[in-house]
Structures are given as structure tokens and as C-alpha cells.
Amino acid sequence: MALALENVSKHFGSLVAIRNLSLSFDVGSIYSIIGPNGAGKSTVVNMIAGSYSVTSGAIRLGATALNRLPKHRIAQLGVSRTYQNLRLFDGMTVLENLEVCFFPQSWLTFLTGAKRLSKAERLEICHACLAEFHLSDVADVLAGDLPYGRQKILELARAFVTQAPIVLLDEPAAGLNHTETKDMAAMIAGLKREDRAIILVEHDMEMVMSISDRIDVLNYGELLCSGTPDLVRTNERVQEAYLGTTEELDDIRKLAQSRRAQGGLRANAGIVRH
Amino acid sequence: MGNSVIVRRLGLLAVLALCVVLLALVPHLPSYYVRVVDSILIYIILAVGLNLVVGYAGLLDLGFIAFYAVGAYAYALLASGQFDIHLPFIVILFIGAAAGAIAGVLLGFPVLKLRGDYLAIVTLSFGEIIRIAINNADDLTNGPQGIAGLDRASLFGLPLTTPVHFYWLLLVLAITVCGGVYYMERSILGKAWRALREDQDVVRGLGINTTTLKLLAFALSAAIGGAGGVIFGAFQRFVSPESFTFQESLLVVLIIIIGGVGNIVGVIAGAVVLVVLPEVLHFAAQYRLLIYGVVLVTVIVLRPGGLVSPRFNLGFIIRKVRTLWLSPSKT
Amino acid sequence: MLDYFLQQLIFALAIGAIYGLIALGYTMVYGVMRLINFAHGEFFMLGPYVYTFIFSGLIGLGGLAPMLDSAIAIIASFVIVGLLGVAIERFAYRPLRAYGRLAPMLSALGMSIVLQSAVRVTVGPQPVHFPAIVPSTPIDALGGMVTTVQFGILVAAVLLMVGLTLFVNGTRLGIWIRAASESWTTSSLLGIRVNRAVSLVFFIGPGLGAMAGIMYASYYGIMQPTMGSVIGLKAFTAAILGGIGSIPGAMLGGFLLGAIETFGTAFLPILSFGYIGTEYRDVFAFAVLILVLLFKPAGLLGETVSEETTVAKKDY
Ligand SMILES: Nc1ncnc2c1ncn2[C@@H]1O[C@H](COP(=O)(O)OP(=O)(O)OP(=O)(O)O)[C@@H](O)[C@H]1O
Numbered sequence: 001m002a003l004a005l006e007n008v009s010k011h012f013g014s015l016v017a018i019r020n021l022s023l024s025f026d027v028g029s030i031y032s033i034i035g036p037n038g039a040g041k042s043t044v045v046n047m048i049a050g051s052y053s054v055t056s057g058a059i060r061l062g063a064t065a066l067n068r069l070p071k072h073r074i075a076q077l078g079v080s081r082t083y084q085n086l087r088l089f090d091g092m093t094v095l096e097n098l099e100v101c102f103f104p105q106s107w108l109t110f111l112t113g114a115k116r117l118s119k120a121e122r123l124e125i126c127h128a129c130l131a132e133f134h135l136s137d138v139a140d141v142l143a144g145d146l147p148y149g150r151q152k153i154l155e156l157a158r159a160f161v162t163q164a165p166i167v168l169l170d171e172p173a174a175g176l177n178h179t180e181t182k183d184m185a186a187m188i189a190g191l192k193r194e195d196r197a198i199i200l201v202e203h204d205m206e207m208v209m210s211i212s213d214r215i216d217v218l219n220y221g222e223l224l225c226s227g228t229p230d231l232v233r234t235n236e237r238v239q240e241a242y243l244g245t246t247e248e249l250d251d252i253r254k255l256a257q258s259r260r261a262q263g264g265l266r267a268n269a270g271i272v273r274h
Numbered sequence: 275m276g277n278s279v280i281v282r283r284l285g286l287l288a289v290l291a292l293c294v295v296l297l298a299l300v301p302h303l304p305s306y307y308v309r310v311v312d313s314i315l316i317y318i319i320l321a322v323g324l325n326l327v328v329g330y331a332g333l334l335d336l337g338f339i340a341f342y343a344v345g346a347y348a349y350a351l352l353a354s355g356q357f358d359i360h361l362p363f364i365v366i367l368f369i370g371a372a373a374g375a376i377a378g379v380l381l382g383f384p385v386l387k388l389r390g391d392y393l394a395i396v397t398l399s400f401g402e403i404i405r406i407a408i409n410n411a412d413d414l415t416n417g418p419q420g421i422a423g424l425d426r427a428s429l430f431g432l433p434l435t436t437p438v439h440f441y442w443l444l445l446v447l448a449i450t451v452c453g454g455v456y457y458m459e460r461s462i463l464g465k466a467w468r469a470l471r472e473d474q475d476v477v478r479g480l481g482i483n484t485t486t487l488k489l490l491a492f493a494l495s496a497a498i499g500g501a502g503g504v505i506f507g508a509f510q511r512f513v514s515p516e517s518f519t520f521q522e523s524l525l526v527v528l529i530i531i532i533g534g535v536g537n538i539v540g541v542i543a544g545a546v547v548l549v550v551l552p553e554v555l556h557f558a559a560q561y562r563l564l565i566y567g568v569v570l571v572t573v574i575v576l577r578p579g580g581l582v583s584p585r586f587n588l589g590f591i592i593r594k595v596r597t598l599w600l601s602p603s604k605t
Numbered sequence: 606m607l608d609y610f611l612q613q614l615i616f617a618l619a620i621g622a623i624y625g626l627i628a629l630g631y632t633m634v635y636g637v638m639r640l641i642n643f644a645h646g647e648f649f650m651l652g653p654y655v656y657t658f659i660f661s662g663l664i665g666l667g668g669l670a671p672m673l674d675s676a677i678a679i680i681a682s683f684v685i686v687g688l689l690g691v692a693i694e695r696f697a698y699r700p701l702r703a704y705g706r707l708a709p710m711l712s713a714l715g716m717s718i719v720l721q722s723a724v725r726v727t728v729g730p731q732p733v734h735f736p737a738i739v740p741s742t743p744i745d746a747l748g749g750m751v752t753t754v755q756f757g758i759l760v761a762a763v764l765l766m767v768g769l770t771l772f773v774n775g776t777r778l779g780i781w782i783r784a785a786s787e788s789w790t791t792s793s794l795l796g797i798r799v800n801r802a803v804s805l806v807f808f809i810g811p812g813l814g815a816m817a818g819i820m821y822a823s824y825y826g827i828m829q830p831t832m833g834s835v836i837g838l839k840a841f842t843a844a845i846l847g848g849i850g851s852i853p854g855a856m857l858g859g860f861l862l863g864a865i866e867t868f869g870t871a872f873l874p875i876l877s878f879g880y881i882g883t884e885y886r887d888v889f890a891f892a893v894l895i896l897v898l899l900f901k902p903a904g905l906l907g908e909t910v911s912e913e914t915t916v917a918k919k920d921y
């Protein structure tokens with residue numbers, strides 16, 4: 001199954017957040033979308049998931065045009081996502097947060113019970129998922145009471161529990177510390193599968209470079225460049241857009257080196273947002 | 275240790291026995307008190323029904339009493355001399371519930387797109403429209419005079435005429451409704467409703483049709499309201515639009531909030547307090563309403579989360595009883 | 606026919622202006638606190654009572670010039686009812702801010718019962734004659750169709766609305782109110798004393814409500830403790846119709862509701878060949894509201910709320 005954006009634009013009033021963007025994603029790989037703040041990364045995710053309408057262009061999953069469908073239909077077709085700012089059901093337990101994903105998807109299945117998982121099956125899947133994401137010990141804790149890092153992981157688990165073929169991750173590592181980010185990267189890399197496309201929006205370059213099969217760089221709503229991590233790393237336009245001009249970059253490097261010599265600052269390309 | 279287990283079990287039995295004895299004693303009270311208890315039970319049923327929408331799904335419905343009116347008028351029209359139709363009570367009970375559900379879905383459709391307080395005002399309008407329509411559709415409902423002389427109800431050959439008869443009926447029904455709602459609360463449907471209350475956009479993002487979810491909540495709660503209305507009609511043997519004002523809707527909402535939103539135990543407490551309070555205040559004559567209002571505001575300012583803590587719910591009690599009985603050493 | 610139409614038009618404008626003034630109170634309170642202030646109708650009811658109390662007090666003391674007495678009594682009712690609003694917010698709503706939206710609403714309901722029954726026990730439940738502020742005589746210059754009272758209501762209401770608009774858009778305090786309605790947290794971070802903005806809203810809203818009450822009572826020459834309930838409900842409908850939270854929306858909603866109700870009830874019997882009569886007057890307001898919300902879920906001038914806008918509010 002392949003997901004394709006064809007000449008997609010998104011306007012907010014007079015602001016053009018995305019301009020004529022064409023991208024395609026196939027199952028079996030991890031794709032990263034990077035770009036400076038406000039480049040339009042989250043907007044892309046929101047448009048695919050149906051949270052935002054598309055101003056022009058089309059988004060297709062296989063042969064189906066997604067951009068005309070209501071949001072829940074898009075999710076039913078196999079698109080799941082996380083949010084840039086945590087959006088868990090805080091007043092429900094960790095287990096319940098996953099269970100909800102198995103709510104029967106139509107009146108018919110709801111009433112007849114056909115194709116509907118039994119409670120035991122549902123719980124088995126959810127517990128297996130919790131184990132996979134190291135959340136078993138907190139299954140009965142309220143999601144809102146978890147520490148931030150584990151909430152991020154729970155949201156990740158919620159996006160994967162239904163085995164959706166398209167998974168959109170909007171800054172899964174935002175706000176995590178260095179070790180947590182590393183764990184998160186390993187976890188996501190481990191989730192790569194033949195029948196699944198993972199689309200990752202992330203500011204942490206280490207993570208992006210280490211786990212992506214392809215990186216798409218956005219700047220002011222336009223595609224700047226697209227390719228393997230090595231290609232993107234060496235692309236000058238990317239460095240300029242992302243980090244400033246090369247001279248500025250040199251200055252920053254020097255500064256960082258001197259700081260490191262003093263034994264303080266940890267170089268961090270990610271911009272932490274809460 | 276063996277001793278303390280026995281003591282605990284005995285204590286538990288004593289509490290249960292006390293409840294049963296209290297419930298069994300009610301019929302022997304003077305008729306006035308039985309009527310008050312009946313009234314409490316009716317409001318428990320209504321509030322538990324409305325709680326599905328307000329407490330679980332998080333949709334503020336201020337027109338709930340309209341469904342109650344639909345049920346009551348179903349009885350009035352189908353079991354009286356008005357059109358000389360005399361269906362049995364049990365049949366009308368189901369018709370009333372179904373009519374309530376249909377009205378609920380009809381109300382549900384236009385309000386699905388609305389959020390928060392818009393929903394509140396539309397449901398409120400709906401309630402008023404129903405009341406005014408009843409008030410003016412003279413040919414059908416006799417207008418403001420209402421319909422009197424409704425049939426005496428009977429259930430499976432047993433007469434339903436005195437407050438004591440209704441006490442038993444209402445008790446059974448209240449327990450059924452509470453049990454049913456409790457079961458639903460724990461099912462995946464209940465979880466989806468709670469999720470809906472927390473973040474409706476995310477729920478849609480999980481592939482759940484929130485429209486369906488809301489409609490279901492409306493229909494179920496309206497069915498309970500409709501059934502309650504049928505019993506009310508049979509109990510009073512008289513219906514008029516006056517019983518279904520906006521204030522009645524508010525009273526049911528108040529019961530839910532003052533008890534503790536989304537908590538069946540809280541709803542029961544709320545119903546007891548809000549039904550008993552005005553009765554107790556009879557001595558205050560014309561100051562009654564004033565005192566009622568002051569008490570209301572004071573209670574809510576002092577206990578904004580409701581009288582009953584959210585942790586003290588039916589699930590908690592059942593768990594407690596179960597562990598106490600099966601493995602008392604753990605508690 | 607044309608005369609009839611004109612007469613109805615003036616009536617619609619006058620009653621619409623009254624709805625609009627009350628709706629302003631609902632909308633402003635909703636704007637800053639996201640609270641449906643169910644007690645608001647009672648401020649409307651208190652207006653004429655406070656006015657009568659002060660006015661007869663002044664007369665009892667010998668009185669000044671009659672017009673001056675009225676003017677003092679009007680201003681005093683604005684201030685007294687406004688201060689009552691501030692006090693109620695302080696003691697019955699503010700402690701509940703952290704507890705979601707149902708608890709303050711319940712408190713408002715309780716306050717509504719308290720206010721109404723307090724008036725009932727002090728002056729009795731029966732309707733009382735309301736002394737005319739200006740004698741009601743037809744104004745010849747306008748073709749004899751309009752009375753001085755109608756004209757006065759219209760002028761006063763429009764003046765109040767213009768004043769409020771100027772205040773909210775042009776003064777520092779007004780900007781505080783708008784900022785607090787826009788975003789509570791951001792405003793407080795920017796050093797706006799949000800609590801003051803709230804108090805101010807709870808002064809102006811009830812004050813305007815009291816003015817509307819005085820107008821209404823002078824129109825019908827009568828006042829009673831329950832007069833706030835139905836009118837309050839309708840004014841709230843008007844606020845929603847215009848888009849709750851929007852100040853121009855409340856005014857628009859008020860006038861629209863007045864027009865719809867008046868013309869609807871006037872022409873409905875004609876249009877339906879007498880089958881549907883004027884008794885459906887109250888249904889009208891609600892039916893129109895539901896219809897409008899079907900097509901514009903946020904009201905006429907309200908901000909549309911979709912996931913796109915809520916996400917924007919949450920993330921940025
Ligand atoms: N709902 C919205 N309403 C109005 N403008 C929006 C909305 N969502 C995004 N924008 C604007 O569109 C542009 C792109 O935003 P987007 O959230 O996609 O950026 P981003 O690349 O995800 O940035 P970040 O790294 O900060 O998350 C920004 O200028 C933003 O202000």
C-alpha cells in the first residue's frame with residue numbers, strides 16, 4: 001500500500017503553509033520529514049490524517065482519495081498518528097487508552113458483533129502491545145499520572161496497537177532527554193516492518209539520521225530536498241535552511257567546541273518544545 | 275487471623291442485611307414517605323439515564339425532560355379515555371422507551387456537529403419546543419388542562435395502584451437501570467464515551483465515528499427517560515405540560531452534578547439530597563426556595579467535585595465487597 | 606397593511622434592543638469565563654425593582670426634579686445591580702474556576718434561585734405596577750405610530766450599545782476584557798489582571814441587564830419576580846444566535862430574535878391560514894436557533910470551531 005501526496009497545498013487565510021507538495025511513501029520504510037520550525041511538517045501530518053482540510057491537490061492511499069473522507073474513515077483505512085503535543089486520554093488507564101482503539105468501527109459490526117474482537121482477544125492484543133513498549137507495569141495507572149517520557153511512549157503504542165499500515169509520528173522525541181531519545185529511536189527503528197510505512201517528523205538529527213530510509217526536507221512549505229540521510233546531510237541548501245549559513249555554522253561549531261572543552265553544554269540540534 | 279476474617283464477613287453481611295431491611299421497611303412507612311421514596315427512585319432512574327450523556331459522553335443536555343414527557347404522554351394517550359385506547363402498561367413501557375429513543379435520535383442529528391454549550395442550548399430549546407407543542411396541540415393532548423383519569427396500571431396481573439406497588443416496580447427498575455449502566459460503563463462502549471468526553475478529535479483519529487457514539491448515548495438515555503415517563507404517567511394518572519418545564523430538566527442535571535458527575539453512587543446521593551431537601555424545608559414556608567438555593571450554592575462552593583468522591587463508585591464498592599468476601603486478608 | 610408593518614417593526618426593534626442588552630451580559634461573561642450565567646435573567650428582573658425602590662425613596666425624601674429623580678434611580682440601579690454581579694462572581698463563581706464548567710454553572714443556577722426567591726419573599730410574588738419613567742404618548746412626528754416609550758427604549762439601548770462598543774474597542778480596560786476573552790493564560794502571562802477584567806465584565810453585564818429590565822418594565826408597566834426566567838432564556842438564545850462570545854453578535858442576535866419573533870407571530874397565522882396561531886410565539890425563537898445552528902454551528906458572528914482552529918489554539 002502506498003500513500004501519495006499530489007500537488008498538495010494548504011493555505012491558512014493568506015499564509016501558504018504548504019505549496020505544491022508531492023511526496024510518496026511506500027510500506028516497508030521509515031520516512032522522516034524535517035525542516036525548521038513552522039516549515040509545515042505538522043501541517044502535512046494533519047492533512048494526511050484528515051485533521052486539516054486540503055486546499056488543493058490530492059492525497060491518495062492506494063487508489064482511494066483520502067482528502068475527501070471524514071477523519072474517522074481515514075483512520076479506518078489504516079492511517080494512525082501521534083500528536084506533537086501529547087493527547088492521551090488522561091483520565092483513563094494506560095490499558096484503556098489502548099483498548100479504545102478496538103471500538104467496533106461501524107454500526108453493523110457493533111450490533112451484530114461480526115468481525116468484532118472478543119474482550120479476551122482485545123485484552124490479549126493490548127497486553128502484548130504493552131509488553132512490547134515496556135508499559136506492562138503501569139497498565140492500570142491513569143495515563144495522566146505517568147511521567148512525561150512514558151506518556152510519549154504510550155502515545156506511540158496507541159499508534160501501533162491496531163497494526164495500521166501508515167503511521168504518522170509527530171515529534172515523538174520532543175521534550176525527551178538524551179537517553180530517552182536514544183531509546184525512542186531504537187524503539188521506532190525496531191517497529192519498521194514490511195507492511196508498514198512510518199512517517200516521522202522530528203527535530204533530533206541524530207535520531208533522524210540513524211533510523212530513516214529517506215528524509216524529506218521542508219522549508220516554508222516547499223520541498224527543499226529529498227533523499228537518503230547521507231545525501232541530505234551533505235546538501236548545502238539544507239544546512240543553510242536548517243542551521244543558517246555555513247559561516248554561522250562554523251561559528252556555532254567553534255562555540256560548541258569551546259563549551260565542550262569547558263565540560264558543559266551538550267550539542268543538541270533538537271529544539272525542545274512543550 | 276481466622277477470627278478477624280469472620281468478623282469482617284459478619285460485618286459485611288450486617289451492612290448488606292441492613293440495606294435489605296431498610297428497603298423492605300419502606301412499604302410500612304406512612305404513605306407520604308413512600309411517595310417521597312418513589313420520587314427519589316424516579317429521579318435516580320432519570321439521572322442515571324441522563325448521566326450517560328452528561329457524565330460519560332460529556333455532552334451537556336438541558337432538554338432531558340422532553341423524553342420524560344414523551345413517555346408520560348405515551349401512557350396518557352394509549353391508556354386513557356382520550357382516544358379510548360387502553361393498552362397494557364408493559365406494552366406502553368416499551369413503546370414509551372422506543373418513542374423516547376426515537377426522539378433522542380431526532381434531537382441527536384441536528385446537534386451532532388455542535389460542541390459544548392451550543393449543544394446545551396439546542397437541547398434546551400428542544401425541550402421547550404416539545405413542552406410548548408404539548409401545551410398547544412389541544413386536539414391531541416388537551417393543552418394546558420392535561421389529560422386526567424388515566425387507566426389504573428397492572429403488571430402481569432398484579433395491580434399497580436398504590437405508592438407501595440410503585441415502590442417495588444421502581445426499585446426493580448432502578449436496580450436494573452443502575453446495573454445495566456454500570457455494565458455499559460465497563461464495556462468498550464463506556465470507554466469510548468469516556469474518551470469522547472476527554473478529546474473528541476483524537477477519538478475520531480482512532481477511527482471511531484463520534485456521530486454514532488453520541489447518537490447512541492442520546493438514544494439510550496432518552497429511552498430511559500421515556501420509560502421513566504411512562505411510569506410517572508401511570509403513577510400520577512394525570513399528565514399536564516406543567517410537569518415538564520425547563521426547571522425539571524435542570525433538576526435532573528443538578529442531581530448529577532451535586533452527586534458527582536459520571537458516578538452512579540453520586541447520582542443516587544444527589545437524588546436523595548435534592549428530593550428530600552425541599553420536603554424537609556416545608557417548615558420554612560415561603561422561605562423554602564430561598565434556603566434551598568442558598569444550600570445549593572453553599573454545597574457546590576464547598577464541594578465543587580460533587581458530594582461523592584469519584585473514587586467511591588459502584589466499581590469500588592463491588593471490588594471491596596468481593597475482596598472482603600473472597601480474600602479478606604488482603605484488605 | 607403598511608401601517609401594521611411599521612408598527613410591528615418598531616415593536617420588533619424595541620424588544621430586540623432589550624434582548625440584545627441582556628444577551629450582551631451572557632456573551633461577555635461567556636467570553637471571559639466560558640460560563641453560561643444562568644443567574645443573568647435575575648439581574649434583568651432586579652433592575653426595575655431596584656429602580657422603584659430608589660425612586661420612591663427619593664420621592665419620599667422630598668424629591669428633586671422628577672426627571673432628575675429618574676436619572677439618579679436609573680444610574681443607581683446600574684451600579685447596585687452591577688456591584689451585586691461582581692460580588693456574586695467573587696463568592697459563588699471564582700472559587701469554582703478550577704473545577705471544570707459544570708460546577709460554576711450549577712452555582713449560577715443556585716444563585717438564580719436565591720435571587721428570585723429573595724425578591725419574592727421581600728416584595729411578594731404578585732406582579733406590581735411599574736411607574737412610568739416617561740408618559741407613553743404617541744409621537745406625531747413619526748406618523749403617530751410610535752410612542753415615546755418605544756422611542757426612548759430604542760434610543761437608550763442603542764446609546765448603551767454604542768457606548769459599550771467604544772469602551773471595549775477603545776479603552777485600556779476594554780482591551781483587557783477582549784484579551785481575557787481571547788486567551789486567559791496568555792493574558793495573565795502578559796501581565797493583564799485577568800481577575801479585574803472578569804470583575805469588570807460582571808459589573809457591566811448585570812448593569813446592562815438591569816437597564817434592559819427597566820426598559821421592559823416601562824414598556825409593559827409591570828414587573829414581577831419571575832419576569833427574568835423566560836426573557837433570560839430567550840436573550841441567551843439571542844446570544845447563541847449571534848455567536849456566543851461575540852459582542853456585535855449579541856446585539857445582532859437580539860435584534861434578529863426580536864424581528865423573527867414579532868414578524869413570525871404576526872404573519873404566521875396569516876401564512877398558515879389560521880392553523881398555527883400566536884401561541885407558538887415562543888417556539889419560534891428556538892426553532893430558528895436550531896435552524897441557524899444547523900448551517901452555522903458557531904452562530905452568525907461566532908468563531909467557527911473545528912479541529913483546525915482548536916489545534917491552532919492548543920499548539921501555538
Ligand atoms: N491551524 C492553523 N491555523 C493557522 N495557521 C496554522 C495552523 N497550523 C499551522 N499553521 C501555520 O502553518 C505554518 C506551518 O506550521 P506547522 O505546524 O506545520 O509547522 P512545523 O513544521 O510542524 O513546525 P514545528 O517544528 O514548530 O512543529 C506555521 O506558520 C503555522 O503558524
Ligand SMILES: [Mg+2]
Nearest residue numbers: 041042043084
Ligand atoms: Mg510541528
